[in-house]
Amino acid sequence: xxxxIDERVGLAAFDAAIAAxxxxxxxxxxxxxxxxxxxxxxxxxxHPGHAVEVRVPPYGAVQCIAGPRHTRGTPPNVIETDAVTxxxxxxxxxRWADALAAGAIxxxxxxxxxxxxxxxxxxxx
Numbered sequence: 001x002x003x004x005i006d007e008r009v010g011l012a013a014f015d016a017a018i019a020a021x022x023x024x025x026x027x028x029x030x031x032x033x034x035x036x037x038x039x040x041x042x043x044x045x046x047h048p049g050h051a052v053e054v055r056v057p058p059y060g061a062v063q064c065i066a067g068p069r070h071t072r073g074t075p076p077n078v079i080e081t082d083a084v085t086x087x088x089x090x091x092x093x094x095r096w097a098d099a100l101a102a103g104a105i106x107x108x109x110x111x112x113x114x115x116x117x118x119x120x121x122x123x124x125x
Contacts, residue, residue: 010038017087018125033059036083039090042120051111055080067111077109092119 013034020027027035036059043054044062051067053075063075081089085104088094096115099105107113119125 005034005038005041007038010034010041014039014087014091014123015125018091018093021084021087032083036060036086039087039120039123042123043090043114043117046121047117052077052079052109052114054114056083056086059083065111065117075109077111078107079112079114080106089114089118090120090123091125092123093125 013031016031017027017035020031036056040054040056040060040062044064047064047066049066050063050069052065053061053063055061055078057080081099081104085094085099089096089099094104096105096113096118100107
């Protein structure tokens with residue numbers, strides 16, 4: 001069983017990561033990891049399901065969005081991006097279409113999109 005990140009801890013890490021990035025500072029790895037994992041958790045809570053897998057290596061991945069459940073092998077709908085891009089998307093500072101056009105997102109499968117689902121509610125910064 002995956003341990004959930006407490007909302008206070010996750011939100012504090014998320015805000016710290018966004019603030020550090022805005023200031024042009026490096027984000028400590030532990031803070032970045034917590035911010036990414038918690039924001040992925042928040043996405044899955046807001047859009048439950050198993051149709052799409054969102055990956056932010058090496059920090060975490062979640063299955064979300066209602067639809068056909070996938071249980072074995074590589075999922076047919078996968079979204080992968082780096083931590084900085086993910087935090088930008090989750091916070092609303094980066095638009096899905098812009099990140100996709102810039103090549104910052106690797107999306108495969110007909111359902112592999114988060115357009116209209118971002119920013120993650122409550123995380124607009």
